[in-house]
Amino acid sequence: MCDRLLLDSMLGTLSTYLRMCGYDAAYVLAGTDPADDPGDDAIRRRAVESDRTILTRDCDLAARADDALLLRSREVTDQLAELDAAGYDLTLDAEPARCGSCNGAVHRIDAGASLPAYAPDPAETDCWRCRECGQVFWKGSHWEDVRSTLESV
Numbered sequence: 001m002c003d004r005l006l007l008d009s010m011l012g013t014l015s016t017y018l019r020m021c022g023y024d025a026a027y028v029l030a031g032t033d034p035a036d037d038p039g040d041d042a043i044r045r046r047a048v049e050s051d052r053t054i055l056t057r058d059c060d061l062a063a064r065a066d067d068a069l070l071l072r073s074r075e076v077t078d079q080l081a082e083l084d085a086a087g088y089d090l091t092l093d094a095e096p097a098r099c100g101s102c103n104g105a106v107h108r109i110d111a112g113a114s115l116p117a118y119a120p121d122p123a124e125t126d127c128w129r130c131r132e133c134g135q136v137f138w139k140g141s142h143w144e145d146v147r148s149t150l151e152s153v
């Protein structure tokens with residue numbers, strides 16, 4: 001199973017879940033504005049050049065791509081169930097590897113590091129930082145929400 005994925009512009013929420021499961025889940029939009037959608041040809045080209053499987057809700061795109069999985073559901077929990085049925089392992093990573101926001105690689109923060117005010121004390125709580133966007137992560141309530149959602153699939 002390929003763990004390098006490219007998600008179309010309708011699957012932004014799903015990308016966050018997949019990254020937390022350790023997938024290299026790129027999203028076609030850099031921002032969140034659907035008007036920035038690069039179009040099917042550009043998506044197919046990018047998938048081939050970066051060796052990724054396309055996940056899409058667009059039948060035409062899925063049919064014309066060499067390596068694509070068509071998702072039919074609108075809700076993220078149903079999309080996760082479709083991926084599970086297709087054989088994707090949807091287990092939350094014990095050690096986070098990917099930034100849920102931008103798909104950058106994350107690294108463990110030293111216990112003595114100083115963190116932004118929104119983060120817990122790294123001496124008491126394991127924290128990770130994204131090498132790309134700088135966001136700090138820990139296994140807080142959001143983590144538990146994602147875990148319970150994945151377990152319900």
Ligand SMILES: [Zn+2]
Nearest residue numbers: 099102130133
């Ligand atoms: Zn990031």
